[in-house]
Amino acid sequence: MLVLSRRSGESITIGDDIVVTVVAIGMNQVRIGITAPSEVRVLREEIFRALQDENRASAQGLRHLGKIDGIFKRWHDAKSEEEK
Amino acid sequence: VRSAQRRAVKKQDLAALLEAPEQEFNFPEGLLGFASYQRFFLAPFRPDDGSPSPFYILKAPEEAISFPLIQPELVLPHYRPNFNREVLKRLKARSMADLLLFVIATLRGRVEDITVNLAGPVLLSPASRLGLQVVLDSYPVRYPLLDSQSY
Numbered sequence: 001m002l003v004l005s006r007r008s009g010e011s012i013t014i015g016d017d018i019v020v021t022v023v024a025i026g027m028n029q030v031r032i033g034i035t036a037p038s039e040v041r042v043l044r045e046e047i048f049r050a051l052q053d054e055n056r057a058s059a060q061g062l063r064h065l066g067k068i069d070g071i072f073k074r075w076h077d078a079k080s081e082e083e084k
Numbered sequence: 085v086r087s088a089q090r091r092a093v094k095k096q097d098l099a100a101l102l103e104a105p106e107q108e109f110n111f112p113e114g115l116l117g118f119a120s121y122q123r124f125f126l127a128p129f130r131p132d133d134g135s136p137s138p139f140y141i142l143k144a145p146e147e148a149i150s151f152p153l154i155q156p157e158l159v160l161p162h163y164r165p166n167f168n169r170e171v172l173k174r175l176k177a178r179s180m181a182d183l184l185l186f187v188i189a190t191l192r193g194r195v196e197d198i199t200v201n202l203a204g205p206v207l208l209s210p211a212s213r214l215g216l217q218v219v220l221d222s223y224p225v226r227y228p229l230l231d232s233q234s235y
Contacts (some may be wrong), residue, residue, distance in 0.1 A: 038170050041113070043219060050225045051204045052117035055217075058190040058201070059118070059149045062141065066131045068229075069139055071195055075230050076138070076158060 109142075109208055109215040112174075116204060116217060121149060124215060126208065140186065142206070142215075151206075153186035159200055159229060163187075165220050167207070176212040184208045189229060199226035 004012060011021040018040065023031040034042050106127045114121050121144040129139035129152070138158050143150040156163040167180065177183050185207055187200040202223035208215045 039174075041219070044221065047203070047219065047221045048116065051201070051217075051219060054190060054201050054204065054225050055115050055117040055151070055188065058151050058188050060191075061148075062129075062150050062152055062191065064191055064193070065129060065139060065152055068191060068195060068198060069129065069131045069137045072138065072154075072229065079231070 107210075107213075109213055111215045111217070113216065115151070115206075116219070118144070118149065121146070126153075139189070142186075142188075152189040152191060153206060154189055154200065154229075156185060156187045156200070156202070156205065159187070160202070160227065163202060163223075165202075165205065165218075165223065167218060171207065171216065171218055174216055175207060175209040175214045177209045182209060182211060184210065190226070195230065196228070198229040200229055201225050202227045 006012065006022045008022050008025050011019050013019050017035075017037050019035040021033040021035075023033045025031075036042055106125045109124050109126055111122050111124055113119065123146075124142050124144055127141050127143070129137040129141050131137055138154055140153040141150050142153055172178065172180070172183075175183060185205055187202060187205050189198060189200050192198050203220050203225045204217050205220065206215060206217050
C-alpha cells in the first residue's frame with residue numbers, strides 16, 4: 001500500500017481524473033472529499049463489502065425456493081386480507 | 085392520470101416479462117462481487133405446481149450463479165427509493181417508469197431468516213436490455229422477507 005502524508009486541504013490525484021482531498025481532520029476521524037467521473041463507483045468500504053457478501057450469499061442457490069414461494073404467497077394473501 | 089399511465093406501461097412491460105420464458109439483460113458493471121459476469125437471463129420462477137410466482141430468477145448462463153428476485157412492493161409497499169439521473173443515463177432510460185425494480189432475496193434454511201437486500205436493488209430496462217445494481221447506503225442490506233409479526 002502506498003502511504004502518503006497530507007495536511008487538511010491537501011489532495012492526492014489518482015490517474016487523470018480522480019482527486020481525493022482531505023477536507024477536515026478531527027480527533028478520530030478525517031473527512032475526505034472525492035472527485036471522480038460519474039461512472040466510477042465510490043463507496044464506504046464496509047458497504048461495498050456488505051453488498052458483495054450479500055450477493056455471494058444470495059447466489060448460493062435456489063434450493064427451497066419452491067417452499068418459500070408457497071409460504072410467501074400465503075403470507076402475502078393473509079397480509080392483504082388484514083389490510084382490507 | 086400520468087402516473088396511472090406510467091403504471092400501466094410498467095404493468096405491460098411486466099406482463100411481457102411474465103410471458104417470456106427468458107430474457108437477456110446486459111449488466112455492464114456486473115453485480116457487486118460478480119463484476120466479471122455481465123450477461124444474465126431473467127426468468128419467472130415456476131414452482132412445481134406451475135402456479136404463478138412473485139419470484140424471478142436472474143442467472144448467469146456460464147455458471148451456476150442464480151439470484152432470486154422479487155418486486156419490492158410485495159415485501160415493503162412504501163419502499164420507493166430515489167435514483168439519481170446517472171442511474172437513468174446508464175440504463176439509457178428516460179424515466180423510472182421505463183424501468184423494472186427488483187430486490188435480491190437471500191434464501192436461508194429457516195424461513196424467518198430469509199432477507200431481501202434493500203441497499204442493492206436491481207434495475208432493469210426492458211427497452212435497452214440493460215441492468216444495473218444500484219447502491220443505496222441508507223437502506224438495510226438485510227430486510228426480512230416476511231414481517232415477523234404477520235408470519
